[in-house]
Amino acid sequence: MTQTQQGQPSGVLLEGRGLHKAYAASPALTGASLAVRSGEVVAVTGASGSGKSTLLLCLAGVVRPDAGVVTFGGRRLDDLDDDARTRMRRSSIGLVLQFGQLVPELSAVENVGLPLLLDGVARREAASAARHWLDRLGVADVADARPAQMSGGQAQRVAIARALVTSPRVVLADEPTGALDTVTAERTLDVLVEATRETGAALVVVTHDNRVAAAAEREVVLRDGATVGADLGARP
Numbered sequence: 507m508t509q510t511q512q513g514q515p516s517g518v519l520l521e522g523r524g525l526h527k528a529y530a531a532s533p534a535l536t537g538a539s540l541a542v543r544s545g546e547v548v549a550v551t552g553a554s555g556s557g558k559s560t561l562l563l564c565l566a567g568v569v570r571p572d573a574g575v576v577t578f579g580g581r582r583l584d585d586l587d588d589d590a591r592t593r594m595r596r597s598s599i600g601l602v603l604q605f606g607q608l609v610p611e612l613s614a615v616e617n618v619g620l621p622l623l624l625d626g627v628a629r630r631e632a633a634s635a636a637r638h639w640l641d642r643l644g645v646a647d648v649a650d651a652r653p654a655q656m657s658g659g660q661a662q663r664v665a666i667a668r669a670l671v672t673s674p675r676v677v678l679a680d681e682p683t684g685a686l687d688t689v690t691a692e693r694t695l696d697v698l699v700e701a702t703r704e705t706g707a708a709l710v711v712v713t714h715d716n717r718v719a720a721a722a723e724r725e726v727v728l729r730d731g732a733t734v735g736a737d738l739g740a741r742p
């Protein structure tokens with residue numbers, strides 16, 4: 507495999523290498539490595555508590571690993587200061603978290619349009635893009651509702667719309683179909699995969715769902731905080 511000057515496998519967009527993270531005394535990551543190329547769909551699986559969400563948060567630059575390196579487009583992400591990491595995340599990474607990611611005071615349209623507003627997009631244009639994505643995710647009917655007025659599944663799809671509205675280069679999604687019935691989960695997964703394919707973005711999905719893992723091109727398994735086997739990004 508060809509290597510770039512930074513020693514990364516070529517074409518890698520986002521990579522975590524040798525990641526360790528402990529919360530208080532309890533280890534969550536004990537040597538996790540994952541690399542994803544543009545346009546690739548990677549599923550992250552493993553037992554409950556194996557570190558999947560923590561890995562995703564490290565890759566997103568939300569959690570700073572205790573050891574190991576995260577790079578995005580060849581640039582170190584883990585040692586940027588908080589403001590720089592936030593800017594990088596907002597411009598390039600779409601993040602779908604498991605819980606509590608919507609702003610309770612805002613309607614669905616306002617929640618989805620918010621990342622665009624923060625990027626300086628005009629209000630009307632942001633609202634129109636937000637409505638487009640809400641429609642695509644099948645939740646146009648809750649466009650003017652606040653999160654408290656939505657079902658868990660509707661809120662989840664609104665959160666996915668918000669992650670996609672900026673056309674990010676990578677989408678990181680933690681159990682994005684967890685609150686959905688089978689049919690809606692399949693449709694939502696299709697939209698996620700289609701949307702990332704259209705823009706050539708990478709998609710990393712944390713999941714317990716075998717169907718989601720089957721839809722991915724590659725599966726990375728975590729056991730007790732460490733990735734099992736050699737991933738693209740794994741180093742001795």
Ligand SMILES: Nc1ncnc2c1ncn2[C@@H]1O[C@H](COP(=O)(O)OP(=O)(O)OP(=O)(O)O)[C@@H](O)[C@H]1O
Pocket residue numbers: 529530532533534552553554555556557558559560561
């Ligand atoms: N904010 C936190 N504070 C303390 N411990 C945490 C925190 N987040 C995660 N942990 C612990 O770290 C370990 C890994 O958790 P993590 O949520 O990353 O696993 P997971 O594989 O995503 O689990 P699940 O499938 O149940 O969501 C667990 O032992 C968990 O209890």
